[in-house]
Amino acid sequence: MPIEPESRPIVLTVNGITVRVAMGATVAAAIAQAGVATWRRSPTGEPRAPLCGIGVCFQCCVSIDGRTNVRSCQVRCRNGMDVRTDA
């Protein structure tokens, strides 16, 4: 079932790509919607993405508005956010 644009009032960018999400959506959801598969790289360079979804595993950390190492599953999207994955 396609979601109507008006039900997605929040507009933000993920790695420069514009994404529209519903009110209350997490940054993790916006990153997936932007078609990004890798949230960050592990110390040895392996691709990583969300695991626990509840803020304990730190696998989904990204940069939000210049702040690094933010858990994307714990932050709700706001208009104008600039999200950068570390991959």
Place this chain on the structure above:
Amino acid sequence: MCGQMHRGQKSEEHRLETLRETEVLVIGAGPAGIAAACSAAECGRRTIVLDDNPLPGGQIWRGKEDPNATKWLSRAQRAGVQMIHEAQVFAAMMNDTRVVMAETPDGLCAVRSPCIILATGARERFLPFPGWTLPGVTGAGGLQALVKGGLSIEGKRVVVAGSGALLPAVAAYLHEHGANVRLVAEQTSWLQLIAFGASLVLRPSVAMQGLGLIPQLLGIPYEAGCMVTAAHGEAKLISVTLRHGSRTWQVDCDYLACGYNLVPNLELPVLLGCAIANGYAAVDEWQESSLPGVYCAGELTGIGGVDRSLIEGQIAGYAAAGKQGKPKAQALWPQRQALCAYAERLDRAFALRDDLKALATPETIVCRCEDVRRAHLDALAPGSWRMAKLHTRCGMGACQGRICGPAMSFIHDWPMESTVSTRPPLFPVRMETLTAAGLTERTAEKTGEVNR
């Protein structure tokens, strides 16, 4: 430990500006925490709840309209409970005065309270296997939480695996949200499930979940005695290998939602100094821990679901309210006893098989934060969590061992409590918050360690 934090003159002044006072402080706004707060506040105690989520309800009540949740939350509001959301507790002082410190979007939030009720809930246990670090491999409850947060699962092929009564519920939720759930793979055997189901005649709805009837009604295959042995893909997951007895086969999928039961979030109770027994916070009949005035309720004391958490929360809240509340607490003891017996049956039914310990190969990463491989830990055998940290950096990354700790406890038979990280800050926090809390001097190097 946490009691002896350095307090500089300047930071002390700063903290006093932000210090809140209350009579009962509850940590966690899931069912146990909310029930505890209602009970204490209805007995006339000034009550504050600190919760790390943007909305109350914990993981179980998050993101859905649950009449039970609505009832309890409006009750808390009527009783005058003050809820502080997005407050991540990271440290506490437990000497003559008890102060709990949390980081909020507005900075430090410090609360002084003689009585503290811990209801920090549980998280999934993850076990390492080849490929488990690939994007697309999530927890079972993990994928559900991500979908609750707006992740689109429409048309995605999903394998739900691991163990526990949570799996059928997750499969049903994902199906409802448009996922193509290809299989639920439960590691425990049908024999154990049936024995468990038969002992649950008084709770048929839960027994049905445990027996996998709900996914079957939705046309989702449910295999007991079945486990995922590997996940495949380069940049992301494309398929998984499953094993049932001597049979192995491959299933293509976009997501593998895999979690092995739940483990309690013991970091805060251990930090405060509460005794742990058999992997759970030890409490007496009033839900009081080994520390007078500190209570533990809900999944912290045993994995038993919403009903048990609500009862334990109420007992803790009433007991914390003192003389006036204690008869009400006592009246709930029989209910708790029945629910605890149920929790013990759950534990037995979904007990983890020993062959899960052998899924990770020597090359498999076991600590995802630091990329520590199993061979590094096996070289320490029999080893200990402390040795693992010192020699391999296992558990020294951003999650502070929250993911690899319970896995290593299972694989190496190390006591659960030995793998709990207890150094403040319990979560990486901003430097300005640490400064405001007066924690910078003594914990700077430790913070560096966890943030690295």
